[in-house]
Amino acid sequence: MNRYNLSAFAVGLVFGLGLLMSGLANPAKVLAFLDLAGDWDPSLALVMGAAIAVGLVTFAIVKRRNTSLLGAPLRLPTVKHLDKRLLLGSLAFGVGWGLAGFCPGPALVALGTGEIKALVFVVAMLAGMGLFELLEKRRAG
Amino acid sequence: MTLDWNAFTPVSALSGGALIGLAAAAFLLLNGRIAGISGILGGLLRSQTGDIGWRIAFLFGLISAPLAWTAAVEAPELTIAANYPMLIIAGLIVGLSTRYGSGCTSGHGVCGISRFSPRSLVATLCFMATGFTTVYVIRHLGDF
Numbered sequence: 283m284n285r286y287n288l289s290a291f292a293v294g295l296v297f298g299l300g301l302l303m304s305g306l307a308n309p310a311k312v313l314a315f316l317d318l319a320g321d322w323d324p325s326l327a328l329v330m331g332a333a334i335a336v337g338l339v340t341f342a343i344v345k346r347r348n349t350s351l352l353g354a355p356l357r358l359p360t361v362k363h364l365d366k367r368l369l370l371g372s373l374a375f376g377v378g379w380g381l382a383g384f385c386p387g388p389a390l391v392a393l394g395t396g397e398i399k400a401l402v403f404v405v406a407m408l409a410g411m412g413l414f415e416l417l418e419k420r421r422a423g
Numbered sequence: 424m425t426l427d428w429n430a431f432t433p434v435s436a437l438s439g440g441a442l443i444g445l446a447a448a449a450f451l452l453l454n455g456r457i458a459g460i461s462g463i464l465g466g467l468l469r470s471q472t473g474d475i476g477w478r479i480a481f482l483f484g485l486i487s488a489p490l491a492w493t494a495a496v497e498a499p500e501l502t503i504a505a506n507y508p509m510l511i512i513a514g515l516i517v518g519l520s521t522r523y524g525s526g527c528t529s530g531h532g533v534c535g536i537s538r539f540s541p542r543s544l545v546a547t548l549c550f551m552a553t554g555f556t557t558v559y560v561i562r563h564l565g566d567f
Contacts (some may be wrong), residue, residue, distance in 0.1 A: 372546040378513045411519070
């Protein structure tokens with residue numbers, strides 16, 4: 283295992299622990315946050331806030347570098363313009379998120395608990411991603 | 424709107440959020456990449472040479488988290504209320520839409536906003552808006 287894979291594993295693990303600690307891995311907690319009209323649980327706003335606060339510092343530092351600390355090139359998204367794909371994709375994502383309370387990261391963490399419902403969601407999510415690849419291939423001709 | 428103070432968990436939310444931010448920061452600092460879960464997972468379905476290993480490693484770490492959490496703290500509490508047809512529909516939508524929209528809660532919501540990306544800010548506002556709306560419709564309007 284090379285150093286990049288090792289750090290990817292460690293980062294994935296810490297990310298997952300963060301999702302568990304914050305409550306974001308629990309669909310009931312996510313839905314309680316999204317339910318503004320019911321008994322609202324604002325916890326997840328703090329999760330986002332704290333994550334972004336830590337992220338802000340890092341991105342400010344990284345902006346002055348060309349490579350990562352391990353020597354990898356920095357791969358930041360280069361697309362800048364807003365388009366229909368971004369808007370429609372994100373709007374639809376919110377619907378899927380609200381239906382079950384799962385977004386991709388928490389669903390994978392839940393899968394790790396052995397929860398069969400999480401497995402069903404993840405398989406369907408992979409099918410959706412596979413469908414995207416098929417549609418993209420057709421689009422490219 | 425009524426605040427549910429009993430369900431509000433500010434300490435674990437802030438510390439868990441900081442951990443998520445640290446992970447995203449570490450991934451950028453070490454691997455030079457954005458920790459966007461939908462992109463990491465979806466990229467597996469688009470095989471390129473030398474691009475598989477780190478994705479598998481990251482996802483393996485993510486999926487191992489409950490094991491480590493259970494060993495160190497307690498068995499995680501997860502409540503999945505959605506039934507199977509709903510989970511399948513939601514999963515299909517989330518898979519397809521996060522690839523079209525180039526990201527999800529992690530890539531747009533955390534990483535994107537942290538680097539002041541206008542695209543990610545707009546994306547986050549979009550999925551938050553429809554997320555709130557969807558739960559409102561299901562819980563307060565419909566009889567699903």
